[in-house]
Amino acid sequence: MDSNEINDSLTEVPEDKAPETSVSPITAEEETPVLDVKQKMEKIIERLKEINNDPCNADKSELNQLKQSFYKTLKYNQDTLYKEYLEAGGAPESYKMVANDYENQFKEIMSSIKEKRNEMLAVEDKDKEENLRRKLEIIEKLKVLSESTEDSNRAYNELKKLQQEWNEIKGIPQAKSNEIWNSYQIYVEKIYDIIKLNNEFREYDFKKNLEIKLHLCEAAEKLEDEEDVISAFHQLQKLHQEFRETGPVSKDLRENVWNRFKTASTAVNKRHQQHFDELKDKEQRNLDEKTVICEIVESMEYDSFKSFQDWDNKTQEILALQAKWKTIGYAPQKMNVKIFERFRTACDEFFSKKGEFFKGLKENMSNNLEKKKELCEKAEALKDSTDWKETAALLTNLQKEWKSVGPVPKKQSDAIWKRFISACDYFFAEKNKNSSSKHSVEITNLELKKEIIEKLNAINAKEVAEESDEETIKGLIKEWSNVGHVPFKEKDKLYNKYHDIIDKLFTKLNISSSQKKLSSFKNSINSKESNLYREREKLSRQYENLKNDLQTYENNLGFLSSSSKKGSSLLTEMNRKVEKLRSDLDLILEKIDIIDRSIQEEIDKEDNQ
Known part of the structure; x- marks a missing residue:
């Protein structure tokens, strides 16, 4: 890995990680570290100390992974402390972040690695300047050699010596790399083409270089199938360096060999560029989704x-x-x-x-x-x-x-x-x-309700239900609801019989669930004595709560519909909840209406007494 790349990684702030360590309101669950917080932070710091002992061989991807893991663990620790603080009764606005000693150790070691890398870079820069000077000297010698008319064998041997010396010299400043390489290549090819080399030496050298370059072409072509696009791109750079350092091939093959290598390189570079274009598009989509969430919260x-x-x-x-x-x-x-x-x-x-x-x-x-x-x-x-x-x-x-x-x-x-x-x-x-007349009325009501049960049993006894049966059943249910109280001792037994036959008829005639609930509620109201006002109070509270819930969901539903399609994942669930709330509200209103009629009947009875 290039030393500049590693050094750049030391100054990067882990995206979406480091800033969030100070956020108290966010309490959603995250992935829990495998080790506990202390052990994990200590393990990361131990590994960084090892890297600090030999920063020259530091790996950028490992450093980034260690940084992300450390800040993720740090954030998990701070969120846990904040949650414990809230559970203990603490106020959010009074919370103060607890200092973490491991974070200071982490920053010190990372700073040390960076400093050592800077020192190494200074030495490398000095070495590159020296290498540049030496390669310029070689180019001057090649220039003189290309203009010489001396013995070709001696010129060939001198050329091989200078090529070996050139290949032994390492990196030079990047800004001069292409210029120096082009000059070098011009004089080497000029020497091969102009001076009268021995055909045997010349053909042997061309053949050897052709084998190497064909091998490099094959290696570059295989990189197109490499799954890791980034790795393929870096491998291609090394192949390009080897291709440059390899001598020329015969004139009639030079263009074909170079075009083959260039074609393979283009395919790898295209995949590399496409990878970053897709990454850029994905990041933009993520920004759009996060913007929608911000707008929802801001619209409260x-x-x-x-x-x-x-x-x-x-x-x-x-x-x-x-x-x-x-x-x-x-x-x-x-x-x-x-x-x-x-x-x-x-x-x-x-x-x-x-x-x-x-x-x-x-x-x-x-x-x-x-x-x-x-x-x-x-x-x-x-x-x-x-x-x-x-x-x-x-x-x-x-x-x-x-x-x-x-x-x-x-x-x-x-x-x-x-x-x-x-x-x-x-x-x-x-x-x-x-109530003086209560007992006699209850006896009469008992007989009336027994007759209703007998009529319902008669309908149930039919093998095939008729269309008119459903209306008859509804009429009998309404008649049952209009009949007053029965003696307390008979109440449970009578109502059990009634509910059993109604359940059978509901199943047989497939009466809707809401009708069944409403009918059941009417019967339960008739079984109560002095709890109508309390039941009405309870239903009224339920109605207001559901009404508030409905208003909340409708407000958010309207916002999502008009803001962006990015909220579609929440839209379906909200629509389902809104329809359910509306149905529940209608049912509660019908129940309240039943209670109001029952209360009015009680008042009318008292007025007649």
């Missing part, structure tokens, strides 16, 4: 995030985008660091806004907790009332007021809700117990 509408769920949903999206970023390769070198800084800035802004939101929300939740405690006290003061109608209306209003109050701290959310709903449930349970 922070003013629309009003709840825990909003921020949690967006956090999952950010983490998914960060994981996607990790799977994308390097962008073009000039843009690689810039696009990463853009992405990191957008992520930092998101997590900063999230921190501000939760800080303000914490204060609001404390106020909400006090409001809900007051509502609990009011509900508990009303739970023993026997003024059924007026108290039911008051408790219903309290439940509506409860919905208008925002969230409370998560640790107290369940407890305060159970306290409030327990007071409401107690009142409505007592209210139902005091």
